[in-house]
Amino acid sequence: MALFSKRKTMALAGAAAAVALSLTACGGGGGGSGSGEGKIRIGIKFDQPGLGFQDGSNYTGFDVDVAKYVANELGYPADKVEFVSSPSANRENMLANKQVDMIFATYSITDARKERVSFAGPYFVAGQDLLVRKDDSSITGKDSLSGKKLCSVTGSTSAEKVKKDVPGVQLVEQSGYANCLGLLEKGGIDAVTTDDIILAGLAAAKANHGKFKVVGAPFSTEKYGVGLPKGSDKCESINKAITKMIDSGEWKKALEANTQGTGYTPNAETNPPKPDACS
Amino acid sequence: MSGYLSLWEQYGGQMLAAFWGNIQLAFYAAVASLILGLILALMRISPVPSFRWVGTAYVNIIRNTPLTIIITFGVAVLYGVFTWQLSSDFNLNFFQIAIFGLAIYHAAFFCEAIRAGVNTVPQGQAEAARAIGLGFFPAAQNIILPQALRGAITPIGNTLISLIKNTTVVAAGSVAEVSGLMKTMIEFRPDQGILIFLTIAMFFVIVVVPVGLLTTYLSKKLAVAR
Numbered sequence: 001m002a003l004f005s006k007r008k009t010m011a012l013a014g015a016a017a018a019v020a021l022s023l024t025a026c027g028g029g030g031g032g033s034g035s036g037e038g039k040i041r042i043g044i045k046f047d048q049p050g051l052g053f054q055d056g057s058n059y060t061g062f063d064v065d066v067a068k069y070v071a072n073e074l075g076y077p078a079d080k081v082e083f084v085s086s087p088s089a090n091r092e093n094m095l096a097n098k099q100v101d102m103i104f105a106t107y108s109i110t111d112a113r114k115e116r117v118s119f120a121g122p123y124f125v126a127g128q129d130l131l132v133r134k135d136d137s138s139i140t141g142k143d144s145l146s147g148k149k150l151c152s153v154t155g156s157t158s159a160e161k162v163k164k165d166v167p168g169v170q171l172v173e174q175s176g177y178a179n180c181l182g183l184l185e186k187g188g189i190d191a192v193t194t195d196d197i198i199l200a201g202l203a204a205a206k207a208n209h210g211k212f213k214v215v216g217a218p219f220s221t222e223k224y225g226v227g228l229p230k231g232s233d234k235c236e237s238i239n240k241a242i243t244k245m246i247d248s249g250e251w252k253k254a255l256e257a258n259t260q261g262t263g264y265t266p267n268a269e270t271n272p273p274k275p276d277a278c279s
Numbered sequence: 280m281s282g283y284l285s286l287w288e289q290y291g292g293q294m295l296a297a298f299w300g301n302i303q304l305a306f307y308a309a310v311a312s313l314i315l316g317l318i319l320a321l322m323r324i325s326p327v328p329s330f331r332w333v334g335t336a337y338v339n340i341i342r343n344t345p346l347t348i349i350i351t352f353g354v355a356v357l358y359g360v361f362t363w364q365l366s367s368d369f370n371l372n373f374f375q376i377a378i379f380g381l382a383i384y385h386a387a388f389f390c391e392a393i394r395a396g397v398n399t400v401p402q403g404q405a406e407a408a409r410a411i412g413l414g415f416f417p418a419a420q421n422i423i424l425p426q427a428l429r430g431a432i433t434p435i436g437n438t439l440i441s442l443i444k445n446t447t448v449v450a451a452g453s454v455a456e457v458s459g460l461m462k463t464m465i466e467f468r469p470d471q472g473i474l475i476f477l478t479i480a481m482f483f484v485i486v487v488v489p490v491g492l493l494t495t496y497l498s499k500k501l502a503v504a505r
Contacts (some may be wrong), residue, residue, distance in 0.1 A: 089462060092469040115470035149369070154450050155462025170369040172354070173453045179355060188359035 050201015127218025
């Protein structure tokens with residue numbers, strides 16, 4: 001530090017602190033009060049075709065359709081809804097920091113998550129399933145996986161589950177399902193595993209149309225809930241909106257529109273679901 | 280606090296095992312990329328123009344390619360399209376592809392670190408070596424490199440530190456390592472939130488700080504007095 005006089009050192013420290021402060025101010029601003037009065041911010045996936053997908057300035061998918069319906073029931077018409085990207089690993093923090101008001105992002109209800117966030121719903125019950133090449137009939141379910149190569153996303157529930165359920169499984173872990181589909185198409189792997197509706201959405205995407213099929217033998221249940229900040233009072237009214245959507249047939253219509261052409265039908269024993277009681 | 284302790288109970292063993300994976304990746308990749316980097320540096324200072332050209336082209340292309348792209352290329356193209364099998368063991372195969380990618384990438388940086396060291400050796404040394412009849416390799420081996428490497432310890436140390444931290448990038452290449460495990464922990468133990476992240480960061484601090492201290496010590500101790 002002999003290079004600097006004491007005063008210069010202090011000035012530098014001050015400048016560094018100012019930069020740090022302005023950076024935090026910036027980080028908070030994105031989700032703070034600056035985004036306009038009377039709007040609702042909803043966290044969705046931006047990269048999951050069929051569920052939550054950013055298509056230019058539009059958002060499509062089943063999660064998005066349910067979110068729009070529920071928001072409308074809560075008194076927020078389409079122009080008052082702002083969609084925010086909420087990747088899996090950030091969901092709890094985004095709710096805790098009030099960056100979003102609710103999350104519709106293939107968000108499974110689990111006890112560990114309930115410690116930090118509240119859930120409404122479920123609005124859909126998914127199950128872990130397999131996606132294979134259209135002409136592959138050798139894979140019929142979890143029990144026909146020995147010697148097969150699988151792909152899933154690093155750190156996901158599906159990856160952990162298949163490691164536990166199929167001992168010695170040959171699993172490629174990638175950063176996203178799109179990478180897995182590339183490997184599946186080229187033949188590097190034999191199946192992609194995750195929740196059935198995610199697989200159906202991927203198979204229904206324009207670029208993949210007619211190349212893959214969902215096996216249709218789910219081996220887990222994932223209850224997709226609406227993530228809310230801990231202690232939120234919106235749970236009851238969201239559940240009412242979900243029930244209304246299911247009863248009116250809108251729910252079924254949205255589901256069919258987003259999984260068209262994949263031969264996918266959701267597990268009829270668990271769907272459509274009845275929302276859990278709010279805690 | 281008890282929640283955090285239960286996190287260790289649940290994932291402690293896995294965390295250590297996964298971090299050991301990072302250390303192994305860093306070790307093998309460091310050895311391979313130092314050797315490759317040294318060869319590249321020799322090419323870049325050699326009297327043969329085509330060698331110089333190849334060395335320069337390698338450094339400029341690889342140094343400007345993101346590591347994630349190289350790792351993804353390894354899995355999506357080398358494995359996915361050309362079905363590269365470095366090893367018959369499924370997981371070991373990805374581990375080796377990852378080391379390959381890390382080594383290819385960091386060799387460019389080690390090369391430049393060594394070349395920076397070469398630039399600290401006065402021109403007169405090379406001229407004197409030539410004057411007493413030494414060829415390129417004897418001169419490099421006996422006169423230039425011993426001084427150059429001593430002058431290059433700090434930049435080599437910096438590259439080594441970034442190599443250790445860059446091992447987390449190979450999560451993109453289906454290798455069991457600590458940043459992938461961190462995603463699993465965030466998925467299953469969201470109640471611990473940022474503590475998970477800080478715990479993993481601590482692992483790296485514990486390993487990287489001694490490397491930094493050692494290179495600082497060595498660069499002073501071994502400095503060439505001129």
